[in-house]
Amino acid sequence: MDQPYTLKDRGGETTVTDDVSRRTLLSKMVAAIGGLIAAGVGVPAIAYVVAPASKSGREDVWVPIGSTRQIELGTPTLFKAKIDRTTGWVTQTEETGVYVYTDNGRDYVALSNVCTHLGCRVRWVEDQQSFFCPCHNGVFSKTGKVLDGPPPKPLESFDVRVEGEQLEVHWDA
Structure with missing residues (x-):
């Protein structure tokens, strides 16, 4: 030392x-x-x-739903979309329906097929030219507005974009 x-x-x-x-x-x-x-x-x-x-679980996603060739002018067409939702460590795949229609082949409207009253599935009734919810007789116009029944608000609408011939809807996941 x-x-x-x-x-x-x-x-x-x-x-x-x-x-x-x-x-x-x-x-x-x-x-x-x-x-x-x-x-x-x-x-x-x-x-x-x-x-x-x-993570908040909220993420903006464009979901491909189908081809523009599947849509008949003036008639809403039902597409099935698979959405992956991640919350924390859990990822769940949810399948939902989206109605898409166009009157001119350029401007598209996309609407949820879930009734705003109690979450039942609506369907397009061709001879009535409206969406009908069988749970409580809710009726919606082609643009999703409430025409009759207890639904408190219009059908949820989605932004639509076309990539080539592929339709995509904007989904807040």
Whole structure:
């Protein structure tokens, strides 16, 4: 071991020794390495646990539903869409129906097939030129407006875009 030496600074004298034993040095090195390993494993583990729980589950998605060739002018056509919803660690695939119609082949209207009253499925009735909900006799126009019955608001509508001949609806997942 070296001899202690004295440093002088403004606050007075300080005695410093180089008295570090091999055991003390090794224990501090092992503690430092252990801390680095714990941080290396702990930070990703915490991120894995916390990140999915912090997701809101809301995501804007364009969902392909079918071809424009399937639509007859002036008649709503039912398409089935599969939507993946992720909340935390759980991803669920939901199948829903979307009615799409156009009068001119350029401007498309997309409506949910879920009644706004109690969530029953509506269907297009050709001879009545309206959507009908069999649960409580709700009736909706071709544009989704309530014509009769207890539904409190129009059918939900979706933004539509056409990519080539592929129809896509904007879905707030």
